[in-house]
Amino acid sequence: MKMIKYIAVILFALSALSCKTEKQENGKLNVVTTTTMLTDLVKNIGGEHINLQGLMGAGVDPHLYKASAGDVTKLSTADIIFYNGLHLEGKLVEVFEKMNADVVTQVPLGESLDKNTLIGSDYFASNYDPHVWFNIQYFKQFAGEVLSTLSRKDPKHAENYKANAEAYLKKLDTLEAEIKATIETLPKEKRILVTAHDAFNYFGKSYGFEVVGLQGLSTATEAGVQDVQRLSQFIIDKKVKSIFVESSVPRRTIEALQAAVQSKGNEVTIGGSLYSDALGNSGTEEGTYIGMFRYNVSTIVEALK
Template identity: 75%
Template structure:
């Protein structure tokens, strides 16, 4: 509690001070999730400094701002975050900032809400895992490009060119993913994971998606949830279930044990990247690499 009060005290003092200076001639950008960090680096290139608050394996649903995060936010020229209550614990911080000269930019605001997947169990009433729809991520890219160009018009042409290159890579990714998934028969496209992070993926590629937890990992799965999902796995003859990198493995292990207790077997097909990318410097540490890895892991395990 004392730490929480200290953070807001620091915010109150520093956010009253205007800070529009660039570090070494480059814009200072702060991002929340690793997906947005990767996006900002792709668009900004060598013309920006990008600092992400969250690292690999970090659960954005439960993430709380530290004193170090406040320092990053204070010195930021631009702040990008997902929105739709994904970064639930940071909402108060962002609201405080909106009363100052800093206005964090929620990239999900670019999406037509009528196309979003709703939920009766999540605070925003929308599924926030929108990056699993590549068309939505293209909208994110467009917004980042627009904001950077407006803030730094001298390098606008460079940002626009970087966006063009990145979008072409996303187009290629979509074609590759489609081809890979087409090798998996429709009746085998049942994706069981730790929590409901893959609904947009499922909607786009014809998967029935079932999560042990809800849209937010802040909601814990109970015994009845485990038993109900175990019965579903047996009924549908699901061959594999999946761990998520940002959710404790024990939830899926408990599900596997529940299936076994009923005289059936289900394998753990691998670890998927859901709310965070892989380690920096790896293929899975990029948005495109993460998507490729996830699809290959899913298809290979369910075949």
């Protein structure tokens, strides 16, 4: 057993050494991100001047994500780690705490937000809803933090980072104008969003939707029979036309809710699958933050009309 542990340590050290050598050869910062939303953001600002690695892929639930041995190597040999914080990546906290702060710069982007503006939560140790990327204004603040950090760590390319950030912020402005126009086509009384878990509260607050999730803020919690029955009656009372599954949450939770509504002699359709805690597949429009947001809004509005 001791020999196995020793070999593991040696392999880790060799892996770390190879990563550092790569960085020294190409002269770029090694940057690691956790969620797909942050990977897309940092990619847009860092561009070709950084070595970027995202830990999580499409459809991955950050609430339940555990670091693999390969992830630990990436994190340990990074110059900068950008993560959401606010206890979203709950199972990675212990790994972050073991990182050498003098060697690896850790940036929990959610912690930079004004806590007085955040939505409270009893489900998280931070007592805040961590799904802050569904407020585009918050995501713009994330962009500012990323720009500041990259420029400080790599002043040689500060002007490049600034230009990239300014261009991306303009795209976010355009996105927000588009989705507001789309939402305006949906009557206010129909703006009721029922999903698998409470990931869309910031979206609802920003755009005037009443949001109800079958599970709590974290997918680590399970919806019980009483939750299903309570929400099914809500759907009937409010005459909700459609409910939504989420890409990072098992479909069966919403199907159980649909069945409960039907058992009471009423109908509700599944209006589509929304991207909540992760983006779509890499290389697709929904694999970007902007494309994901545009797709979600279009799906919601069309299903609820």
